[in-house]
Amino acid sequence: MTDVFKNYLFSTGELSAEEINFSAQFFKPIRLKKGDFFIREGEICRHVGFITSGAVKAYAVNKEGEENITCFKFENEFVTLFQEFVAQEKSRRSIRTIEDSIIYAISYVDYQYLLGQVTAWNTVIKSVIEQEYNQKERYLLNYNNKSAVDKYRHILANEPLLVQRVATQDLASYLGITQRSLTRAKGQIHRPNAL
Helix, strand or coil: CCHHHHHHHHHCCCCCHHHHHHHHCCCEEEEECCCCEEECCCCECCEEEEEEECCEEEEEECCCCCEEEEEEECCCEEECCHHHHHHCCECCCEEEECCCEEEEEEEHHHHHHHHHHCCHHHHHHHHHHHHHHHHHHHHHHHHCCCCHHHHHHHHHHHCHHHHHHCCHHHHHHHHCCCHHHHHHHHHHHHCHHHC
16 A cells, blocks of 8 residues: 555544554555546446546446546545445446556455454545535536536636646536537637637
């Protein structure tokens, strides 16, 4: 387990150094190239991961074969589809890297064992699930029923990391607009007198 992950766990204030060291043995590094799957739609969701470097996107594919991206995760964030992971069901979305990434993953069996051995993990996971819920709420509040310009303006002000690290087509999918609309919105914001 890397120092990045240990530092994150220590920063939660929930786990002792001894509990962090004990937990480390259950998280195995997975090195993924850009475009690799961490979780594939239609397959059983078998892992929870912690991103120590890189980034991922979560998405479902619609009937037309287009990706509908619902979130991005970066360093120092847990990544999985919690509902499917806990129920050990087939994933309704995919999680795929958008950069070369290193993810420390724990299997379902090891996760259950760890929760039984280190009860403080329940609080850590509860916090992660609350963050997931809040992220989804913010997404619904900020990206539904708004113009492309307003959506892009919100991204610039509140999630600039997305502009810096996410491809235009992925950002457009996340915002629920076409790539062309996103390009126009960028033009209006960055060159307001060009109309």
